[in-house]
Amino acid sequence: MKDLTEDQIERAAKLKGMGTSRKRVEDVRFTQGKGNYVDDIKLDGMLFGDFVRSPYAHARVKSINIEEAMKVPGVVAVLTAKDLEPLSLHWMPTLAGDKQMVLADGKVLFQGQEVAFVVASDRYAAADAVELVEVDYEELPVIVNPFEALKSDVVLREDIKDETSGAHGPRNHHNHIFTWTEGNEAATEQAIDSAEVVAEEMVYYHRTHPCPLETCGTVASMDKVTGKLTVWGTFQAPHVVRTVASLLSGIEEHNIRVISPDIGGGFGNKVGVYPGYICAIVASIVTGKPVKWIEDRMDNLMATAFARDYWMKGRISATKDGKITGLHCHVTADHGAFDACADPTKFPAGFFHICTGSYDIPAAFVKVDGVYTNKAPGGVAYRCSFRVTEAAYFIERMIEVLAIELNMDAAELRRINFIRADQFPYQSALGWEYDSGDYHTAWDKALKAVDYEGLRKEQAQRIEDFKAGKTRKLLGIGLTHFTEIVGAGPVKNCDILGMGMFDSCEIRIHPTGSAIARLGTISQGQAHATTFAQILATETGIPADSITIEEGDTDTAPYGLGTYGSRSTPVAGAATALAGRKIRAKAQMIAAYLLEVHDDDVEWDVDRFSVKGAPERFKTMKEIAYAAYNQAIPGLEPGLEAVSYYDPPNMTYPFGAYICVMEVDVDTGQWDIRQFYALDDCGTRINPMVIDGQVHGGVTEALAIAMGQEIAYDDMGNVKTGTLMDFFLPTAWEVPNYTTDHTVTPSPHHPIGAKGVGESPNVGGVPAFSNAVHDAFRAFGLRQSHMPHDHWRIWKIASDLGLHA
Amino acid sequence: MSKMHIKLTVNGQEHEMLAEPRELLIHTLRERLNITGPHIGCETSHCGACTVDLNGKSVKACTVFAAQANGAEIKTIEGFAGPDGLHVLQDKFREHHGLQCGFCTPGMITRAYRLLQENPNPTEEEVRFGMAGNLCRCTGYQNIVKSIMAAAAEMNTAKEAAE
Numbered sequence: 015m016k017d018l019t020e021d022q023i024e025r026a027a028k029l030k031g032m033g034t035s036r037k038r039v040e041d042v043r044f045t046q047g048k049g050n051y052v053d054d055i056k057l058d059g060m061l062f063g064d065f066v067r068s069p070y071a072h073a074r075v076k077s078i079n080i081e082e083a084m085k086v087p088g089v090v091a092v093l094t095a096k097d098l099e100p101l102s103l104h105w106m107p108t109l110a111g112d113k114q115m116v117l118a119d120g121k122v123l124f125q126g127q128e129v130a131f132v133v134a135s136d137r138y139a140a141a142d143a144v145e146l147v148e149v150d151y152e153e154l155p156v157i158v159n160p161f162e163a164l165k166s167d168v169v170l171r172e173d174i175k176d177e178t179s180g181a182h183g184p185r186n187h188h189n190h191i192f193t194w195t196e197g198n199e200a201a202t203e204q205a206i207d208s209a210e211v212v213a214e215e216m217v218y219y220h221r222t223h224p225c226p227l228e229t230c231g232t233v234a235s236m237d238k239v240t241g242k243l244t245v246w247g248t249f250q251a252p253h254v255v256r257t258v259a260s261l262l263s264g265i266e267e268h269n270i271r272v273i274s275p276d277i278g279g280g281f282g283n284k285v286g287v288y289p290g291y292i293c294a295i296v297a298s299i300v301t302g303k304p305v306k307w308i309e310d311r312m313d314n315l316m317a318t319a320f321a322r323d324y325w326m327k328g329r330i331s332a333t334k335d336g337k338i339t340g341l342h343c344h345v346t347a348d349h350g351a352f353d354a355c356a357d358p359t360k361f362p363a364g365f366f367h368i369c370t371g372s373y374d375i376p377a378a379f380v381k382v383d384g385v386y387t388n389k390a391p392g393g394v395a396y397r398c399s400f401r402v403t404e405a406a407y408f409i410e411r412m413i414e415v416l417a418i419e420l421n422m423d424a425a426e427l428r429r430i431n432f433i434r435a436d437q438f439p440y441q442s443a444l445g446w447e448y449d450s451g452d453y454h455t456a457w458d459k460a461l462k463a464v465d466y467e468g469l470r471k472e473q474a475q476r477i478e479d480f481k482a483g484k485t486r487k488l489l490g491i492g493l494t495h496f497t498e499i500v501g502a503g504p505v506k507n508c509d510i511l512g513m514g515m516f517d518s519c520e521i522r523i524h525p526t527g528s529a530i531a532r533l534g535t536i537s538q539g540q541a542h543a544t545t546f547a548q549i550l551a552t553e554t555g556i557p558a559d560s561i562t563i564e565e566g567d568t569d570t571a572p573y574g575l576g577t578y579g580s581r582s583t584p585v586a587g588a589a590t591a592l593a594g595r596k597i598r599a600k601a602q603m604i605a606a607y608l609l610e611v612h613d614d615d616v617e618w619d620v621d622r623f624s625v626k627g628a629p630e631r632f633k634t635m636k637e638i639a640y641a642a643y644n645q646a647i648p649g650l651e652p653g654l655e656a657v658s659y660y661d662p663p664n665m666t667y668p669f670g671a672y673i674c675v676m677e678v679d680v681d682t683g684q685w686d687i688r689q690f691y692a693l694d695d696c697g698t699r700i701n702p703m704v705i706d707g708q709v710h711g712g713v714t715e716a717l718a719i720a721m722g723q724e725i726a727y728d729d730m731g732n733v734k735t736g737t738l739m740d741f742f743l744p745t746a747w748e749v750p751n752y753t754t755d756h757t758v759t760p761s762p763h764h765p766i767g768a769k770g771v772g773e774s775p776n777v778g779g780v781p782a783f784s785n786a787v788h789d790a791f792r793a794f795g796l797r798q799s800h801m802p803h804d805h806w807r808i809w810k811i812a813s814d815l816g817l818h819a
Numbered sequence: 820m821s822k823m824h825i826k827l828t829v830n831g832q833e834h835e836m837l838a839e840p841r842e843l844l845i846h847t848l849r850e851r852l853n854i855t856g857p858h859i860g861c862e863t864s865h866c867g868a869c870t871v872d873l874n875g876k877s878v879k880a881c882t883v884f885a886a887q888a889n890g891a892e893i894k895t896i897e898g899f900a901g902p903d904g905l906h907v908l909q910d911k912f913r914e915h916h917g918l919q920c921g922f923c924t925p926g927m928i929t930r931a932y933r934l935l936q937e938n939p940n941p942t943e944e945e946v947r948f949g950m951a952g953n954l955c956r957c958t959g960y961q962n963i964v965k966s967i968m969a970a971a972a973e974m975n976t977a978k979e980a981a982e
Binding site: 037038040041042043044045046047048049051053054056136137138225226227228229276277278279281308310311538539540541703704706707710711712713714715737738739743745746747749751752 | 842
C-alpha cells in the first residue's frame with residue numbers, strides 16, 4: 015500500500031473508520047436511562063404472564079386445578095399443556111433436534127420446569143394466582159449424575175423410551191441421547207500405546223449459567239384486525255425466531271414481525287426459544303391482547319440455558335522430551351432433561367473438536383456421549399463458540415498435567431508443540447483448517463511482558479519460604495495459549511434449524527451523503543452501532559458519524575442468523591464490508607461519468623474518486639451520492655444502495671496468550687489476582703477501545719466461572735444456586751485491573767481480515783485462572799482439582815495435600 | 820387490599836397516587852410513572868440495576884415499598900442530564916467506555932453520584948468498595964472505575980474553579 019499523504023491522513027481521520035477508538039454512539043441513550051429493553055415496552059391493555067413451576071426434579075403430574083387461581087381479580091386465563099395440545103404447542107422442537115415440553119405434559123423432569131402459565135392484568139395478580147394453582151405431584155426417583163443415568167433403570171424421557179435412534183444417531187440406553195465421534199481412533203490409540211510418556215486425567219467443566227443482568231422476556235401482540243403478530247423479545251437471533259414462530263404457529267412469515275429491542279447482555283442465554291415465548295404468543299392469540307412475560311432471576315437461573323457440564327476424560331501422549339504424539343478424549347455430556355443445546359445442527363457437541371488447541375498433534379480422537387438427567391435443559395454457548403470453552407479448558411489442563419508427568423516447564427512444553435507460523439493454513443487431526451496464526455511470536459511477547467523467568471524465580475523462593483514457615487501464601491502462575499474457532503459458519507455444513515449460517519448487510523446511501531445500514535445481527539452490548547459504521551466508513555468514505563446502523567427488526571433488516579459465537583464481525587462484518595464495496599463499485603462509475611473519463615481512469619482516494627495522475631480532479635462520495643439521485647446517468651439505475659449476503663468460506667481462528675499471577679492463602683483458601691495479562695490476536699482490529707472492553711468483560715466472566723460460579727444441585731435435584739446470593743457474580747471489589755495487549759495476524763479469507771474477539775477472553779480466561787490455582791500447588795503434588803475454585807475448595811486442596819498439618 | 824395514599828417527588832416533580840402497601844418502589848417508578856431508567860435484575864437487592872437516590876441515600880428500589888418512600892425526594896438516572904447536556908458522570912462513562920449493554924448503567928451512575936457526594940476524592944480502592952453493590956456483567960468494572968475516578972477529578976476541578 016502506498017504511504018498516505020498528510021491530506022489523506024487528515025481526511026481518513028475525519029471518517030473515524032477502522033482502527034480508531036471511536037466513542038460509542040449507543041452511550042448517549044444508555045447513560046440517560048433511555049435504553050428500550052423489553053420490560054420497558056408498555057402497550058394498551060397489556061396483560062402479564064407468569065409461570066407455575068415444578069418444585070420437584072422428577073415427578074408425575076397427576077392433576078392441575080386452576081379453579082382458585084381463576085378467582086383472583088385480574089386473572090384472565092391459566093394455560094396448561096391440555097390447552098396447548100390442540101394447537102400442537104404443548105411440546106416444541108429444540109435447536110438440537112430434540113423436543114421439549116412447553117408446559118408439563120404428564121410429568122416434570124427438572125426443578126423449575128414450566129407447569130402452567132397464568133395470564134393476568136398485572137404482575138401482582140399473576141403472582142397471586144400462581145400461588146393458588148393446585149398441582150398434585152407424585153415424586154419419582156431423581157438422577158442428577160450423568161454416569162448414574164446411563165446405568166439406571168429409571169426412564170427419564172418416557173416419550174422416547176423405545177426410540178433406539180435420535181437426531182444424532184443410535185441411542186444405547188433410555189437415558190442416552192447420542193454418541194458423536196471425530197478423528198482417527200486406531201491411529202490415536204496406536205500413538206498412545208507406543209508413547210514414551212502418557213498422562214491421563216478426568217477434567218470436569220462444571221455446570222454454570224450465562225446470567226446476563228437482564229433476564230429473558232417477551233411481549234407478544236396479536237392484532238386480530240390485521241392478522242399481524244408482533245413479538246418483542248430478548249432474542250439473539252430474531253430472524254430465526256420469526257421463522258420458528260411461523261412454522262410452529264402456522265401464521266405466514268410475512269405476518270409475523272419479530273423485534274429485538276435493546277438487550278441487556280446475552281452471553282448465549284438469549285439464543286434459544288423458551289416456553290415463556292410460546293406461552294405469551296399463545297396467550298396473546300387467545301386473549302387478543304398484548305401479553306408480557308419477564309423472567310425473574312430465580313426462573314432464569316433454574317430454567318433457562320445452563321452452560322457446560324462436560325466430564326472430559328483425557329489421555330495425552332508425548333516423547334520423553336515433550337513432543338506431543340496423540341490426544342484422546344471421551345466426554346460424558348450432561349444435557350439435562352431435554353437436549354436443547356444451541357449448536358449448529360450437524361454438531362451435537364458443537365466445535366468441541368477444536369480441542370487439539372494451539373498444538374501440532376498428529377493423532378487425535380474425540381467421542382462425546384450426551385446424557386439425560388433431571389436438570390434444566392440448555393448447554394448453550396456461554397460467551398463461547400459452541401463448546402469451544404470446554405475444549406480450550408480441556409487441552410490447557412491436559413498440557414499442564416503432561417508438563418507434570420514430564421517434569422517440564424509448562425511454558426516450554428507449549429512452545430515446542432505450537433503449530434508454527436509456516437504451517438498455516440493448518441489441517442488439524444480433528445478436521446479443521448486453521449486460517450492463520452503466529453503463536454510463537456504471541457507467546458514470547460506474553461512471557462516477556464510478565465517477566466516469566468523472574469516470576470518462576472519468585473515462586474521458587476516462595477515455596478522455600480513456605481516450607482521454612484515464613485509465609486502461608488503460595489504463588490500460582492497460570493498459563494494459557496488458546497485457539498478459538500468462531501464465525502459460524504459456512505452454509506455447506508453450518509445451520510440452525512435448517513437456516514444456513516450466513517449473515518447480511520443492506521446499505522442505503524441518502525442523497526445528501528449520509529447512510530443507513532441494516533444487518534441480520536443484533537447487539538447485546540457489543541457496540542455494533544459504533545463498529546459496523548466504522549467498517550462502512552473505511553469502505554465507502556462516508557464518515558461513521560453519518561451512518562446509522564439498525565438491527566433486530568425482521569420487517570426492516572435483511573435475514574441473518576444473529577449474534578452469538580463471536581460471529582457478528584466474522585460473518586456480518588464481512589457482509590458489511592462487501593456491501594460497502596458494491597456501493598463503491600457503483601460510485602466509481604458515477605464518478606467517472608461526472609469527471610468525463612473512463613471508469614478505469616479514476617481511483618479510490620479515502621473518501622472520493624479522483625482521476626489517476628490528477629488528484630485535483632475528483633468527486634467526493636457526498637457529491638457522488640447526490641448525483642446518484644439527481645442525474646440521469648446512461649446505463650445506470652438511479653439510487654445508491656447495496657445488499658450483501660455473506661457465506662463464509664471457513665471459520666476464523668482467533669488466538670491469544672493469557673497469564674494470571676495469583677496469590678493463594680493456604681489456610682483460608684482466599685485468592686488474590688496480582689496480575690492478569692491478556693494478549694489477543696483477533697486479526698484486523700476495528701475499534702481497539704471496544705476490543706479492550708470485550709476482553710475486560712470476558713476475563714471477568716472467566717474469573718467468575720473459574721473461581722466460584724456454578725449451578726449446583728443436591729441429590730434431590732434441588733437447585734442450590736438459584737439467586738444472586740448463591741450464584742457468584744464478581745463485584746468491582748473482587749476484580750483486578752487487567753493488562754491487555756495484542757498481535758495482529760489477519761484472517762486471509764475474511765474481506766477485512768477480522769476474526770472476532772467477544773468470546774476469546776472467556777475461552778482463554780478460565781484455564782488461565784484455573785491453571786494458576788493448580789500451579790500454586792504443583793510443587794506439593796496437585797495434578798487436577800475441579801472448578802469452581804472457591805475458597806472452600808482451595809482450602810480443601812491444601813488440606814488434602816497435608817499443608818495444614 | 821386497601822390502598823394507601825402515597826406522595827413522591829421524583830426528579831423534582833411531584834406525584835400522588837393510591838397504591839397497595841405491597842407495591843415495590845421499582846414498579847411504581849417503572850410502571851406507573853414510566854421512569855424506566857432503573858431496571859430490575861434480581862429482585863433480591865444484589866445487582867443494583869434498580870438503584871435510585873432516595874432522600875440522599877442510594878437505595879435498591881426493588882426491595883423498598885412505595886409506601887416506605889412516602890414523602891421522599893427521589894432522583895433517578897432521568898434526573899441527571901440538564902439543559903447544558905450530560906452530567907459529568909454520564910459524560911465520563913461514555914468517554915472511558917464504562918458501559919456496554921447499558922442495563923446496569925442507570926444504577927451504576929446513580930450510585931456513583933451518591934458515592935462522590937459522600938466522598939468527593941476517593942481512592943480506586945474506595946471506588947471499588949463503594950460500587951460493590953452494583954453488578955455489571957459486561958465491562959469487568961475496570962472502565963467503570965476509571966470513569967468514576969475521572970468524573971471525581973473533573974467535579975473537583977470545577978468546584979475549585981468556582982471557589
